[in-house]
Every structure is written in C-alpha cells, then in structure tokens.
Amino acid sequence: EPEVTQTPSHQVTQMGQEVILRCVPISNHLYFYWYRQILGQKVEFLVSFYNNEISEKSEIFDDQFSVERPDGSNFTLKIRSTKLEDSAMYFCASFRDYSSEQYFGPGTRLTVT
Amino acid sequence: AQTVTQSQPEMSVQEAETVTLSCTYDTSENNYYLFWYKQPPSRQMILVIRQEAYKQQNATENRFSVNFQKAAKSFSLKISDSQLGDTAMYFCAFMKYTSGTYKYIFGTGTRLKVLA
Numbered sequence: 644e645p646e647v648t649q650t651p652s653h654q655v656t657q658m659g660q661e662v663i664l665r666c667v668p669i670s671n672h673l674y675f676y677w678y679r680q681i682l683g684q685k686v687e688f689l690v691s692f693y694n695n696e697i698s699e700k701s702e703i704f705d706d707q708f709s710v711e712r713p714d715g716s717n718f719t720l721k722i723r724s725t726k727l728e729d730s731a732m733y734f735c736a737s738f739r740d741y742s743s744e745q746y747f748g749p750g751t752r753l754t755v756t
Numbered sequence: 757a758q759t760v761t762q763s764q765p766e767m768s769v770q771e772a773e774t775v776t777l778s779c780t781y782d783t784s785e786n787n788y789y790l791f792w793y794k795q796p797p798s799r800q801m802i803l804v805i806r807q808e809a810y811k812q813q814n815a816t817e818n819r820f821s822v823n824f825q826k827a828a829k830s831f832s833l834k835i836s837d838s839q840l841g842d843t844a845m846y847f848c849a850f851m852k853y854t855s856g857t858y859k860y861i862f863g864t865g866t867r868l869k870v871l872a
Contacts, residue, residue: 674858686801686847686862698857732799741789741853745860747801 645669647748649735655754659724664751666718666735676736676745677710677720679703686734692718725755758783760850762863769838770871776823777833777866779848785809788852790824790831795845795865804846807831838870 648667656662668675677689690710691698697710709721718737722729735748759782769775781790792804807815807824814822819836835842848863 676860680799685864686849688860688862691857691859693857699855699859734801736801738858741851741858744803744806745791745851747793749798749800752799 645746647735647737647746649733649748649751651751652749653752653754655756656725658727658755662722662725662753664720664722664733664735664753666720666737666748667716668718668735668737669739669746670716672737672739672743672746674698674738674740675712675718678734678736678747680732680734680750682731689720689733722753725753727755729753730755758785758850758852758859758861760848760861760863762848762866764866765864766867766869768869768871769835771838771840773838774834774836775838775868777835777846777848777868779831779833779863781829781831781848781850781861783829783850783852785852788850790822791849791851792820792822792831792833793847793849793862794842795847796841796843801847805833835868840870840872842868843870844868 650665675692680686690700690704707723711719732750734750738745761780788809790807794802794804805817821834823832845865847865850861
C-alpha cells in the first residue's frame with residue numbers, strides 16, 4: 644500500500660523561528676498539497692503544487708510561507724517566521740489525477756511557543 | 757465560490773445501529789467529485805468514500821453508502837451496523853478541476869461517537 648510520509652511528526656518551535664515541514668509524496672503522483680488544521684477546526688487548504696510550481700494558494704499562504712520540491716521526491720513547506728497562530732496540524736497530500744484517490748500523510752503537529 | 761456545509765457538529769449512535777451524516781454544498785459546476793473522510797483521534801485523514809458527480813448511482817463501500825442528490829446539492833453518508841471504531845470526525849469534501857489544478861474544499865466536520 645503506497646503512502647505519503649511526513650517528518651517530523653511533532654515540531655515545537657519558538658515564535659519567530661523558521662520551520663521546514665517535510666513530506667514524501669507517492670512516487671508517481673503529480674499533484675501535491677499542503678493543508679492546515681487548527682485543533683478542533685476544519686481542514687484548510689494552503690497551497691497546491693503541480694509541474695514544479697504553485698498552482699493555487701489560499702489567503703492563509705502569505706509571504707511567510709513557501710513550498711519547494713527540491714529533488715523530485717521531497718515536498719517541503721517552510722514557514723519563515725512562525726507566529727503563535729501557526730500552531731496547527733499540517734497535512735501533506737498527493738494524487739496522480741482526478742480519477743485517483745488523494746492520499747494524506749499522517750500530519751506534522753506544529754506547536755509555536 | 758464553492759462552499760461545503762455540515763450542519764451537524766456532533767452526533768452519536770448506538771453500536772450496530774445506522775446513522776446518517778449530512779452534507780450540502782454549493783457550486784455552479786457540473787463536473788466535480790465529492791468525498792467523505794474520516795479522522796480518528798490519531799488525526800490521520802482516511803478516505804471513506806467518493807462520488808463522481810456525473811454518476812447517478814450512489815457509491816457504496818461495505819457499511820458506508822452515500823445518498824447523492826445532485827439537484828439538491830446534497831451528499832449524505834450512511835453508516836450501517838455502526839462499530840466502536842467508527843468513532844471519529846467525519847469531513848465532507850468537494851473537488852473540482854480549475855485553473856490547471858484540482859481544488860478541494862472541506863466542510864467543518866461532524867464528530868461521531870459510537871456508543872457501546
């Protein structure tokens with residue numbers, strides 16, 4: 644069973660620090676996503692990535708956020724200067740095309756203190 | 757803009773009984789996909805069932821089935837013979853292809869508790 648992996652599972656950081664959340668999507672997938680879920684709330688779209696560029700981003704995804712797929716396997720989300728309100732679960736997801744299932748990673752819990 | 761509404765924040769059901777979770781959505785699109793995801797306490801997002809809007813037949817996966825009413829923009833999930841392991845948050849989601857990418861929108865979720 645193919646799976647999306649994410650590291651670390653839990654990251655604690657101080658306000659103002661940079662964090663990089665890592666994801667390894669399924670190898671033959673073409674579309675990549677980052678979502679955020681603040682505790683007890685709904686899953687919110689952050690950004691989609693296709694063909695080595697951002698396809699769409701939400702209003703949450705401001706200049707403090709960036710994504711990269713540096714080596715064809717990893718897919719990273721960087722937050723340059725974390726704020727308290729960035730504390731959330733961050734999910735990576737990928738899929739091949741519209742006919743296939745979107746696979747979610749297990750998530751990274753980010754705690755900003 | 758597309759929206760997905762889940763009007764039941766919390767529900768409970770007795771083990772072995774049947775429960776239906778509601779979801780409505782708003783779109784002017786004709787081709788799209790609908791999903792139900794389960795999020796247990798581990799917070800992993802697990803696909804339960806998907807429905808293509810062009811298919812009239814309701815999707816079924818074992819104990820899980822949907823009632824898809826395209827004209828009414830309604831997509832409810834029925835869980836039959838509920839089990840304790842079904843206790844989780846359930847999210848309804850809408851997907852369409854737009855501007856070169858697939859866009860997913862999630863509802864606010866329904867917390868389901870299965871009682872022994």
